[in-house]
Amino acid sequence: MKPGILCKWKRLKESYFEKAADQFFFIEKCIVNCCWLYDLQVRNKKETLNENKKGKVIAVTILGNNSALPAHNRHPTSQIIQTDEHTFLVDCGEGTQMQMNVYKIRRSKINHIFISHLHGDHYFGLIGLLTSLGLNNRLNDLHVYAPAELETIIQLQLDASGSLLPYSLYFHVLENEGIIFEDHKFVVECFQVNHRISCWGFKFMEKKNLRKININQAQKCNIPTSFYEKLHGGYDYINPQNEVIKNDLVTTPHVPAKSYAYCADTAYFEIICEKIKGVDLIYHEATYLDDLQKKAMSRFHSTTKQAALIAQKSGAKRLIIGHFSSMYNTLENFKEEACEVFENSEIAEEGVCYLA
Numbered sequence: 147m148k149p150g151i152l153c154k155w156k157r158l159k160e161s162y163f164e165k166a167a168d169q170f171f172f173i174e175k176c177i178v179n180c181c182w183l184y185d186l187q188v189r190n191k192k193e194t195l196n197e198n199k200k201g202k203v204i205a206v207t208i209l210g211n212n213s214a215l216p217a218h219n220r221h222p223t224s225q226i227i228q229t230d231e232h233t234f235l236v237d238c239g240e241g242t243q244m245q246m247n248v249y250k251i252r253r254s255k256i257n258h259i260f261i262s263h264l265h266g267d268h269y270f271g272l273i274g275l276l277t278s279l280g281l282n283n284r285l286n287d288l289h290v291y292a293p294a295e296l297e298t299i300i301q302l303q304l305d306a307s308g309s310l311l312p313y314s315l316y317f318h319v320l321e322n323e324g325i326i327f328e329d330h331k332f333v334v335e336c337f338q339v340n341h342r343i344s345c346w347g348f349k350f351m352e353k354k355n356l357r358k359i360n361i362n363q364a365q366k367c368n369i370p371t372s373f374y375e376k377l378h379g380g381y382d383y384i385n386p387q388n389e390v391i392k393n394d395l396v397t398t399p400h401v402p403a404k405s406y407a408y409c410a411d412t413a414y415f416e417i418i419c420e421k422i423k424g425v426d427l428i429y430h431e432a433t434y435l436d437d438l439q440k441k442a443m444s445r446f447h448s449t450t451k452q453a454a455l456i457a458q459k460s461g462a463k464r465l466i467i468g469h470f471s472s473m474y475n476t477l478e479n480f481k482e483e484a485c486e487v488f489e490n491s492e493i494a495e496e497g498v499c500y501l502a
């Protein structure tokens with residue numbers, strides 16, 4: 147055996163025993179943290195599912211809240227957005243699949259994946275997820291919305307590893323702002339943000355819910371069915387005797403449509419306020435505390451107070467901040483600083499579900 151290897155082993159052994167006591171406390175701390183997160187997760191999930199049954203909620207579960215490097219038990223960016231009919235994945239940093247396992251997200255439910263930009267901390271987990279879905283014999287179509295180059299990258303990875311996917315993978319290139327997904331109840335729009343490379347934010351919106359007609363009441367008032375469409379829209383009915391039947395006499399109010407804006411990686415960029423005006427929930431990156439505004443600007447990132455200012459100027463109801471720099475071990479100051487500008491601010495915590 148070479149002496150060098152012996153020395154290395156000895157060093158490892160010594161350091162192991164020296165650190166054993168510290169490690170014990172570290173492990174204990176991790177278990178406590180995991181239990182706490184798990185409890186929170188279960189509680190939040192129940193809330194989500196109950197609310198979703200009523201079709202009233204957009205639920206955002208944070209899988210990764212860190213920037214470029216995984217550090218301090220935090221992971222690169224990834225989020226799950228759930229509605230009563232969809233499970234969307236937004237960004238897919240390294241470790242996303244593992245986080246899905248931890249927080250009981252079923253990857254087979256995901257049919258649409260949105261990738262904001264091609265910095266690795268936002269998509270290095272994607273090829274793993276795509277091939278795992280193949281190994282699980284997925285057959286349903288999968289849609290990926292991303293900058294154009296991603297298709298070439300994924301194809302190269304699949305070709306080089308001789309991987310054949312059993313399902314159809316559709317790429318939708320992000321080129322213009324506007325609607326990129328729409329069905330009978332839901333719309334997703336993309337909008338440009340200000341980052342070092344092409345980068346996109348996403349706005350998730352329920353379609354406006356119509357007023358609900360009380361059929362018995364409408365029949366009693368002799369309102370013809372041909373007018374029901376207008377009743378849904380809130381119009382009063384005027385009968386042949388010229389009497390006004392007030393809309394709220396025969397309908398009940400609609401549930402306000404919910405909306406969520408994911409603002410991706412961006413420098414402070416006021417232009418987006420108009421595009422995300424009045425959303426219920428906004429996620430905005432806050433890579434740095436506010437004393438590092440210059441550094442944030444030079445790297446096309448934002449600070450706590452800048453994120454909070456965007457929430458305030460866009461009229462959002464609630465803000466979550468994330469994408470924390472690995473230089474920060476703890477995050478208490480992030481919340482404090484954001485709240486100074488926008489009171490309803492929270493830290494994006496991994497495993498926690500935020501409701502719009």
Ligand SMILES: [Zn+2]
Pocket residue numbers: 263265341411
């Ligand atoms: Zn980036």
